[in-house]
Amino acid sequence: MTADLESTARALVAGGKGILAADETPGTLTRRLDALKIVSTPDSRRDYREMFFTTPGIAEFISGVIMQDETIRQKSTKEILLAEVLAQQGILPGIKVDNGAKPLAGTPGENITEGLDGLRERLKEYRGTGARFAKWRAVIAVSDTLPSATCVNVNAHALARYAVLCQEQAIVPIVEPEVLMDGSHGIERCEEVTANVLHAVFNALFEQKVYLEGMLLKPNMVISGIKCERQASVEEVAAATVRCLSRHVPAAVPGIVFLSGGQNHLVATAHLSAINQLEEPRPWTLSFSYGRALQDEALRAWRGKSENLKAGQRAFYHRAKCDSAAALGKYTESMESEPAAA
Ligand code: 13P
Numbered sequence: 001m002t003a004d005l006e007s008t009a010r011a012l013v014a015g016g017k018g019i020l021a022a023d024e025t026p027g028t029l030t031r032r033l034d035a036l037k038i039v040s041t042p043d044s045r046r047d048y049r050e051m052f053f054t055t056p057g058i059a060e061f062i063s064g065v066i067m068q069d070e071t072i073r074q075k076s077t078k079e080i081l082l083a084e085v086l087a088q089q090g091i092l093p094g095i096k097v098d099n100g101a102k103p104l105a106g107t108p109g110e111n112i113t114e115g116l117d118g119l120r121e122r123l124k125e126y127r128g129t130g131a132r133f134a135k136w137r138a139v140i141a142v143s144d145t146l147p148s149a150t151c152v153n154v155n156a157h158a159l160a161r162y163a164v165l166c167q168e169q170a171i172v173p174i175v176e177p178e179v180l181m182d183g184s185h186g187i188e189r190c191e192e193v194t195a196n197v198l199h200a201v202f203n204a205l206f207e208q209k210v211y212l213e214g215m216l217l218k219p220n221m222v223i224s225g226i227k228c229e230r231q232a233s234v235e236e237v238a239a240a241t242v243r244c245l246s247r248h249v250p251a252a253v254p255g256i257v258f259l260s261g262g263q264n265h266l267v268a269t270a271h272l273s274a275i276n277q278l279e280e281p282r283p284w285t286l287s288f289s290y291g292r293a294l295q296d297e298a299l300r301a302w303r304g305k306s307e308n309l310k311a312g313q314r315a316f317y318h319r320a321k322c323d324s325a326a327a328l329g330k331y332t333e334s335m336e337s338e339p340a341a342a
Pocket of ligand 1: 021137260261262290292293
């Protein structure tokens, strides 16, 4: 069991590949589709997902896809389960299993991620439909006074409970403690909060006997708040991110896959490449598990129209190719003008 978990975790980050996070809830995806005047229905959401999942050649850059409950139950237009569509190309199907961030009673302005009740049974069902890995996202807001120790500790505890339940069902947990980039704080404050959060998370993972070799960490990069007057340079973000991870993530963890968190897609690619170009030795593979940064260009190219399907797939192929190069530290801006091949 442990050997299987470790080989799946390693496969998800091998060879410059990364993960597509396609696990927006129907509510969140509807908001994104509405913004482009695309009518959101179960079928249109299925068409949108299918565009990504059937992009020709995409398995060269994408090792796994995180789906949402609605998606993992859907069939393609050719009547094949979408999890099977992925598996046929050698892409590992994954599933988001948290029930979202809800207000944390007693600490105004902060959230706790819910979904532990009945999780063992849901994981068993998802494993039966082909899921090989899972995701649970905790969100940590930053201000001069936040996060509270309460918020950090209860979210760390829930992440560890989730992770150990996944491993019991032979599912690799992606542990995602996201320190939000909303706010006017500087990069130093982001580093301080990220350090505290990672420390609490690995403490909880240790206490609850999570097998570190059989998991992946999905953190934020260490970055300036979106409203901060001084935006840190790409080199500063890379150095602060690797320093923070080196101090707080055990070497037994096989891979770290960053979220994009609202960064522009070009910036998210440049940051990942700079991180991988640093000379410091590091024990884990550093790759991506982007949502918006991988999807945004394709969504704008597609616009809900079947005649734009190929254009959407070309945009996705191009972005995934750039992010995969970044995971190897080999991305250059000149790649942006190369024709996409999908
Ligand atoms: P973003 O890359 O859009 O932040 O999404 C990644 C993700 O899975 C958030 O939970």
